[in-house]
Amino acid sequence: MENLNLFIRSIFVDNMVFAYFLGMCSFLAVSKNVKTAFGLGVAVTFMLVITVPINYLLQNYVLQAGALTWLGPDYAGVDLSFLSLIMFIAVIASMTQLVEMAVEKYSPSLYASLGIFLPLIAVNCAILGGSLFMQQRGFGSVWTATCAGAGWGLGWLLAIVAIAAIRERVASYSNVPAPLRGIGIAFIICALMGIAFMSFLGIKI
Amino acid sequence: MADKTSYKDIFFNPFSKDNPVIVQVLGICSALAVTAKMEPALVMGISVIAVLAFSNVIISLLRNTIPTNIRIIVQLVVVAALVIIVNQLLIAYAYDVSKQLSVFVSLIITNCILMGRLEAFAMGNKPWPAFLDGVGNGIGYAMVLLIVAFFRELLGSGTLFGFQVVPQCFYDAGYANNGLMILPPMALLVVACIIWVHRSINKDLQEK
Numbered sequence: 001m002e003n004l005n006l007f008i009r010s011i012f013v014d015n016m017v018f019a020y021f022l023g024m025c026s027f028l029a030v031s032k033n034v035k036t037a038f039g040l041g042v043a044v045t046f047m048l049v050i051t052v053p054i055n056y057l058l059q060n061y062v063l064q065a066g067a068l069t070w071l072g073p074d075y076a077g078v079d080l081s082f083l084s085l086i087m088f089i090a091v092i093a094s095m096t097q098l099v100e101m102a103v104e105k106y107s108p109s110l111y112a113s114l115g116i117f118l119p120l121i122a123v124n125c126a127i128l129g130g131s132l133f134m135q136q137r138g139f140g141s142v143w144t145a146t147c148a149g150a151g152w153g154l155g156w157l158l159a160i161v162a163i164a165a166i167r168e169r170v171a172s173y174s175n176v177p178a179p180l181r182g183i184g185i186a187f188i189i190c191a192l193m194g195i196a197f198m199s200f201l202g203i204k205i
Numbered sequence: 206m207a208d209k210t211s212y213k214d215i216f217f218n219p220f221s222k223d224n225p226v227i228v229q230v231l232g233i234c235s236a237l238a239v240t241a242k243m244e245p246a247l248v249m250g251i252s253v254i255a256v257l258a259f260s261n262v263i264i265s266l267l268r269n270t271i272p273t274n275i276r277i278i279v280q281l282v283v284v285a286a287l288v289i290i291v292n293q294l295l296i297a298y299a300y301d302v303s304k305q306l307s308v309f310v311s312l313i314i315t316n317c318i319l320m321g322r323l324e325a326f327a328m329g330n331k332p333w334p335a336f337l338d339g340v341g342n343g344i345g346y347a348m349v350l351l352i353v354a355f356f357r358e359l360l361g362s363g364t365l366f367g368f369q370v371v372p373q374c375f376y377d378a379g380y381a382n383n384g385l386m387i388l389p390p391m392a393l394l395v396v397a398c399i400i401w402v403h404r405s406i407n408k409d410l411q412e413k
Contacts, residue, residue, distance in 0.1 A: 021238070021389045024233035028319075031229045073317065085285070087284075089281050092391055094278055097275065119277055123315045123320045124315070124318065126333040128314070178404075178411045179402075179403075180397070182412030183227075183230055183400060183412070184404065187400065188393070190390075191391070191393035191394045
């Protein structure tokens with residue numbers, strides 16, 4: 001039950017895009033149509049579901065102060081937490097490379113439409129942000145960390161599919177001033193969605 | 206890439222025609238996070254220029270020896286090392302600002318401009334043009350950051366670089382700071398306005 005609450009919270013209240021404004025670059029650039037947006041959303045969700053638990057294990061069994069006690073009593077005083085940023089990034093980068101190779105092999109059309117934003121998942125702030133939040137909040141178990149990662153990923157997926165749907169409508173039905181067409185109006189839509197999502201901030205689940 | 210004009214283009218294009226933030230749409234997250242005030246925006250801009258220029262040069266020097274399959278990891282390690290150096294320098298010489306910025310400086314690692322330029326330019330060019338490209342893109346990024354921070358700090362807090370700009374008599378007459386400008390969504394709106402002005406001038410950038 002606790003985990004379910006955390007999962008729901010991570011999707012709506014702690015939404016990566018609208019509550020923390022993380023992962024904006026690919027969010028704005030790849031949200032032109034729903035299909036591509038969905039593809040990237042799934043990739044990001046997948047990355048979060050994998051990297052948050054892996055980094056959780058790293059944090060608790062390697063990096064944290066006293067985390068190396070399982071190696072023997074001599075290691076109890078070792079504190080490697082200053083390495084956490086580099087370790088998290090290394091895990092994320094290698095997983096991204098793996099996902100990139102998989103997508104290139106099994107779905108070349110998705111690979112072509114994501115373009116440079118596929119390698120950029122590695123520096124998608126939402127994914128590093130997920131690991132850093134995990135570190136900050138000190139979750140109780142790997143299972144909890146996985147739930148939070150899945151929630152954050154689904155929240156990001158929800159946000160990017162929503163904005164892509166709005167942008168598709170705006171592009172075909174409304175008369176946007178020429179200089180604002182494309183990315184300009186996307187910024188404004190995103191700002192309005194952000195203000196709307198602020199209403200979730202006070203909710204306690 | 207041999208004659209002088211192309212070097213000039215590499216350096217000056219990112220200022221306006223090829224601007225990393227408003228044309229290539231990279232590095233938005235930090236543009237939202239650090240632009241509530243001018244001072245952090247300026248320091249952030251300078252840090253990004255330094256990291257971008259040097260990581261471009263290093264990756265460009267290594268470009269023939271990096272295996273394609275692990276290039277992302279190599280790039281991130283180079284960037285992370287440079288970011289740590291910048292962070293230490295800030296702590297040593299500008300302690301107050303670094304305290305204000307600490308989180309955002311480590312977030313340079315995940316700034317998409319860096320990966321974007323490394324992937325798109327440094328992997329295929331010689332060190333000198335890569336250096337120019339890095340400095341040019343860094344300046345383009347810093348310019349947008351400063352413009353956004355100018356409006357947000359002026360309208361949101363009535364100050365610039367921490368100095369009171371809006372005179373007291375305005376407040377006495379009923380003027381109030383717009384607290385909404387401090388919130389992150391407003392940075393998006395300001396960037397949208399910059400795009401609007403920029404694309405009204407450069408008509409060839411408009412999308413159909």
